[in-house]
Amino acid sequence: GAVVSQHPSRVICKSGTSVKIECRSLDFQATTMFWYRQFPKQSLMLMATSNEGSKATYEQGVEKDKFLINHASLTLSTLTVTSAHPEDSSFYICSAREGGAFTDTQYFGPGTRLTVL
Amino acid sequence: LAKTTQPISMDSYEGQEVNITCSHNNIATNDYITWYQQFPSQGPRFIIQGYKTKVTNEVASLFIPADRKSSTLSLPRVSLSDTAVYYCLVGDPFSSGSARQLTFGSGTQLTVLP
16 A cells, blocks of 8 residues: 655654654655544544645644644645644644545554653 | 444454444445554554445455445454554545545454453
């Protein structure tokens, strides 16, 4: 199947700093990527939909000024957590859609573990 | 987006066949059914996708009855390494932009015992 990568896999930062997470589709182009957050023992929660060349669409309750999303190319989307605080500590996962003529599948990245001290 | 209901947890033994059923009573005509597997601290991994009847690949089978209000993921001869959370999702793969999002339910924690 298609491969989606994320970088970094793990990051520890001080409160108040900003952290950028990259999501790349390695062997296919993705016009749409999605960003999820997952807290321990919980399911994935969609944060936003990243559209190449246009503004991201955020889910209710997700602050667009805090979680900046940029989808500058068909293979790269970035999520920047600005002025991170301990409550932002979570597992962030991106996904990218690989579309075919008759079906469509989303592939997920390996995730980024963010710890804010 | 159709809501899904799965058992919270299941236990099995190595070598057995495991069937996990998912209910999606409000599935729409254009919705497909997709199953993902997730290990701790990893992103979900695509297992199988189908629209109706039966789909089989090298790792699993997916059974979908005619009314499509439920589906069953079948894992043949599970091993310890199949211990993971399994998510059932429904959605329209041909919708555009944000409508392509997948809504994750609570998933099923499968524990394979020796």
